[in-house]
Amino acid sequence: MIRTDIAPGIHYVEHARTNVYLVEDDDGVLLVDTGLPRSKALMLQALSRIGRSVKDLRGVILTHGHFDHVGTAEHLRTRYGIPVYCHPDDASIAAHPYSYQRERSPFLYPLRYPRAIPGLVRMTAAGAVEVKGVRDTLPLTPEAAAALPGAPILVPTPGHTKGHCGLHFPDRDAVISGDALVTLDPYTGHPGPQVVARAATADTATALRSLDALRSTRARVVLPGHGFPWRAGVDSAVSQALEVGGH
Numbered sequence: 001m002i003r004t005d006i007a008p009g010i011h012y013v014e015h016a017r018t019n020v021y022l023v024e025d026d027d028g029v030l031l032v033d034t035g036l037p038r039s040k041a042l043m044l045q046a047l048s049r050i051g052r053s054v055k056d057l058r059g060v061i062l063t064h065g066h067f068d069h070v071g072t073a074e075h076l077r078t079r080y081g082i083p084v085y086c087h088p089d090d091a092s093i094a095a096h097p098y099s100y101q102r103e104r105s106p107f108l109y110p111l112r113y114p115r116a117i118p119g120l121v122r123m124t125a126a127g128a129v130e131v132k133g134v135r136d137t138l139p140l141t142p143e144a145a146a147a148l149p150g151a152p153i154l155v156p157t158p159g160h161t162k163g164h165c166g167l168h169f170p171d172r173d174a175v176i177s178g179d180a181l182v183t184l185d186p187y188t189g190h191p192g193p194q195v196v197a198r199a200a201t202a203d204t205a206t207a208l209r210s211l212d213a214l215r216s217t218r219a220r221v222v223l224p225g226h227g228f229p230w231r232a233g234v235d236s237a238v239s240q241a242l243e244v245g246g247h
Contacts, residue, residue: 002042002049004046004049004050006174006221007223008171008173008174009172010150010169010223011023011024012223012229013035013043013046015038015126016036016119016125017119017123017186018033018039018068018069018071019033019225019226020032020033020039021176021223022046022050022052023150024056025149025151027149028056028058029052029056029149030060030148030152031043031057031059031060031061031076032060032061032063033061033178034060034070034072034076035068036067036072036126036127036128036131037072037132038125039071040072040075043072055080057080057082058148059083059084060083060084061085061167062086062134062140063164063166063167063178063179064163064165064179065086065090065091065093065094065097065134065163066093066097066100066161066179066200068186069178070097070131070133070134071131073134084134084136084138085137085139085144085148086137086163087156088139088163090162091139091163093161094137095133096133101162101202102198102199102201103198103199103203103204104198106200109188109197112188113189114189115189119186150169150172152176153167153168153170153217154167155167155175155214157207157211158210159180159195159202159203159208159209160179160196160200161202162202164180166178166217172221173220173221174219174220174221174222175221175222175223177222177223178224178225179200180207180210181193181195181224181237182224182226182227183224183226184226187200187247188247193222193230193236194240194247195208195241195246196226198246198247204245211242214238215235220234
């Protein structure tokens with residue numbers, strides 16, 4: 001699924017229940033997260049739809065280093081020379097995207113939450129077990145982020161991973177929340193604003209506290225790593241996520 005201008009100059013690409021975002025301005029395009037390995041064709045199609053090409057990509061920002069966000073990053077880095085940024089605390093995960101902390105084993109989740117199974121099947125078909133880590137990421141700092149298209153403000157949101165970061169675009173009234181706040185949990189299949197299940201979260205208590213950082217942006221549009229964009233304001237999304245708690 002491709003939707004252009006989900007917020008001003010921000011475009012939404014969904015594949016296998018995983019989202020990536022293209023942010024454009026006069027200087028080029030920023031890619032936020034890279035989906036799964038077989039998401040590449042859809043991303044190229046999205047670039048074409050907005051009159052751009054891979055040559056317009058000025059950088060990739062990873063909100064965090066998990067496999068479903070790192071999927072095509074190494075390909076873009078090595079084939080096209082596109083720099084890939086992630087928080088230093090997630091650099092080792094980005095290099096080894098299946099090695100990360102979680103509070104619970106994911107293996108029983110499909111039995112407890114069978115509604116998640118179709119999505120997990122789609123993710124597997126999209127290459128979820130074939131992701132290559134990014135061998136050489138650049139440190140994602142406030143200064144590095146501000147120099148990229150869209151000039152995002154870095155919003156540290158640890159918990160899902162230690163180095164997880166959101167991106168605030170004040171002039172577009174939008175915040176990319178990554179997996180700090182999603183509107184569909186791929187591990188449970190539950191819709192609505194929430195933090196991701198303990199099956200993929202390092203520290204749920206910290207993740208819930210980090211929602212305050214997202215709330216402070218006061219953005220109207222929330223662009224999550226999984227699930228549909230939320231247009232009812234970040235405050236309502238955070239309030240609902242806090243009510244849900246952790247799974």
